[in-house]
Amino acid sequence: MAFKTLTPGAMLCPVPAVMVSCASPNDRPNIITIAWAGTVCSQPPMLSISVRKERFSHHILTESGEFAVNLVGEDQLRAADLCGVKSGRDIDKFAACGLTPVPVPELAFAPAIAECPLYLACKTQQVIELGSHDLFIAAIVGMGVREDLMDDKGRIDLQRARLVAYNHGVYQSLGGAIGFFGYSVAAPDVLARRMQELK
Amino acid sequence: MAFKTLTPGAMLCPVPAVMVSCASPNDRPNIITIAWAGTVCSQPPMLSISVRKERFSHHILTESGEFAVNLVGEDQLRAADLCGVKSGRDIDKFAACGLTPVPVPELAFAPAIAECPLYLACKTQQVIELGSHDLFIAAIVGMGVREDLMDDKGRIDLQRARLVAYNHGVYQSLGGAIGFFGYSVAAPDVLARRMQELK
Numbered sequence: 001m002a003f004k005t006l007t008p009g010a011m012l013c014p015v016p017a018v019m020v021s022c023a024s025p026n027d028r029p030n031i032i033t034i035a036w037a038g039t040v041c042s043q044p045p046m047l048s049i050s051v052r053k054e055r056f057s058h059h060i061l062t063e064s065g066e067f068a069v070n071l072v073g074e075d076q077l078r079a080a081d082l083c084g085v086k087s088g089r090d091i092d093k094f095a096a097c098g099l100t101p102v103p104v105p106e107l108a109f110a111p112a113i114a115e116c117p118l119y120l121a122c123k124t125q126q127v128i129e130l131g132s133h134d135l136f137i138a139a140i141v142g143m144g145v146r147e148d149l150m151d152d153k154g155r156i157d158l159q160r161a162r163l164v165a166y167n168h169g170v171y172q173s174l175g176g177a178i179g180f181f182g183y184s185v186a187a188p189d190v191l192a193r194r195m196q197e198l199k
Numbered sequence: 200m201a202f203k204t205l206t207p208g209a210m211l212c213p214v215p216a217v218m219v220s221c222a223s224p225n226d227r228p229n230i231i232t233i234a235w236a237g238t239v240c241s242q243p244p245m246l247s248i249s250v251r252k253e254r255f256s257h258h259i260l261t262e263s264g265e266f267a268v269n270l271v272g273e274d275q276l277r278a279a280d281l282c283g284v285k286s287g288r289d290i291d292k293f294a295a296c297g298l299t300p301v302p303v304p305e306l307a308f309a310p311a312i313a314e315c316p317l318y319l320a321c322k323t324q325q326v327i328e329l330g331s332h333d334l335f336i337a338a339i340v341g342m343g344v345r346e347d348l349m350d351d352k353g354r355i356d357l358q359r360a361r362l363v364a365y366n367h368g369v370y371q372s373l374g375g376a377i378g379f380f381g382y383s384v385a386a387p388d389v390l391a392r393r394m395q396e397l398k
Contacts, residue, residue: 078382
């Protein structure tokens with residue numbers, strides 16, 4: 001199969017679409033939905049988000065040096081989309097979306113979103129100006145998981161969270177499990193058992 | 200709903216699991232599967248990948264200053280998983296996985312993977328040591344889309360690519376479209392038409 005070459009674009013897919021919540025001493029809590037996010041380090045755990053300078057949240061992120069990343073399940077998708085297209089200059093997004101801010105122990109200002117499946121409390125370590133977007137590289141200093149997503153063995157069951165993926169402008173639900181890390185080299189009995197558990 | 204606080208980890212989900220292909224004057228082409236990847240800038244288009252220093256590909260990436268990011272469809276998932284757990288020190292991954300290297304016009308060494316839906320040709324601009332992983336920040340300088348993914352209007356139809364998401368150790372197919380960017384504020388007729396197109 002041949003390739004058609006096209007003008008390059010930001011076509012890494014699928015990516016997460018997360019709600020980033022932030023606040024500062026001078027600003028009420030705000031939410032900005034971000035698809036330009038990624039894990040950047042396992043130990044210590046770190047992630048990055050990229051934000052345009054002209055976004056209302058940009059100065060809050062810069063001034064406070066912290067934020068919370070809230071994963072988005074299907075039940076939060078409409079709110080997430082709204083928080084991606086509307087500006088916190090014009091509306092109180094928590095109120096407009098019926099979302100509940102909850103304090104995060106590790107953060108001074110930024111609340112998490114009570115309705116979301118999981119939050120990651122982040123402290124910015126470095127900001128790099130790249131062009132349209134500034135890259136915020138942050139340490140993940142705290143984590144909270146909605147209690148209904150913990151299974152009876154005390155593990156996180158993210159399958160119950162019904163997370164959403166963002167694929168070239170389209171939000172998609174996650175379909176069935178089709179493998180797990182290492183499945184290509186798993187022994188037949190391990191493969192059968194794990195895939196059964198994931199059903 | 201309350202949160203259970205846990206030791207923080209790299210729990211941003213879902214993320215892409217992409218095959219990064221690379222080569223250098225001294226090394227045959229290799230493939231490393233990476234889930235710690237993200238878009239970092241729209242204009243100019245840029246992405247980042249994070250790689251452990253001890254991975255065989257690390258020195259190839261450092262020496263060549265370039266790589267190709269290949270999106271993974273369901274048909275490439277077994278190969279992608281294998282390229283995440285095996286080392287290029289021990290095997291020729293292109294041969295082992297039955298994958299075909301194809302030259303990328305913008306790159307000197309790194310080939311793309313012919314079987315994958317889409318490749319992004321990347322030139323590294325900056326490497327930041329974070330801990331377990333080094334962050335490679337790169338410009339996207341070229342792009343190729345498998346010809347069968349172009350629709351009859353000359354647009355990319357990524358729905359046909361059957362891309363895979365990586366969700367806390369589990370590979371999942373993408374399910375149905377449940378929205379599009381801006382759907383929460385779309386006029387009823389636009390909403391109805393677009394959602395119909397996405398079916």
